[in-house]
Amino acid sequence: NAGVTQTPKFQVLKTGQSMTLQCAQDMNHNSMYWYRQDPGMGLRLIYYSASEGTTDKGEVPNGYNVSRLNKREFSLRLESAAPSQTSVYFCASSDQGEAGELFFGEGSRLTVL
């Protein structure tokens, strides 16, 4: 059971470079999420997709874009990376009826120099 798979696991970027984080889930979940985790701050929601074809901003969307490619895949794009975007990024998914019961990927550690 793969669950939620994120790629890449590690990435180093220079300021101003762009990149896309990929996420795929094999649990047939309707909803998918992108979070960032910074030390001492818990998890903060960047964007979410309640269902295929929809995306919505979370708490910290600035500097990011997302694409819900199909039911399985939800990507996060940084168009012009900044040092403030150095973080660990987590993708998660949930069955729409299971409020808050999220299944997380292993995370992608991004460093912006």
Place this chain on the structure above:
Amino acid sequence: GQQLNQSPQSMFIQEGEDVSMNCTSSSIFNTWLWYKQEPGEGPVLLIALYKAGELTSNGRLTAQFGITRKDSFLNISASIPSDVGIYFCAGQLVVGDYQLIWGAGTKLIIKP
């Protein structure tokens, strides 16, 4: 943004000890959840609570949904080395809300 007040920030305990941690807020929550994160991994759901006063167990873990709906507690009995990690509380303010409010985490360290 809004954040839950989770305490303690960290705990150093001996193997076999019981552990208690809690989350509080000034807001009323519809759902409380407890997750555990191990190094290099994403959080994993431990317990979900849906009713005020609800007490739910998962093995040696017991969590409670506070009667005021503004707090939740997690207890771990007879801790073992594999309990180390960071425990997060999260709350859902209203039914159907996709945005959870998260605590900053309680880091559990077991003294050798």
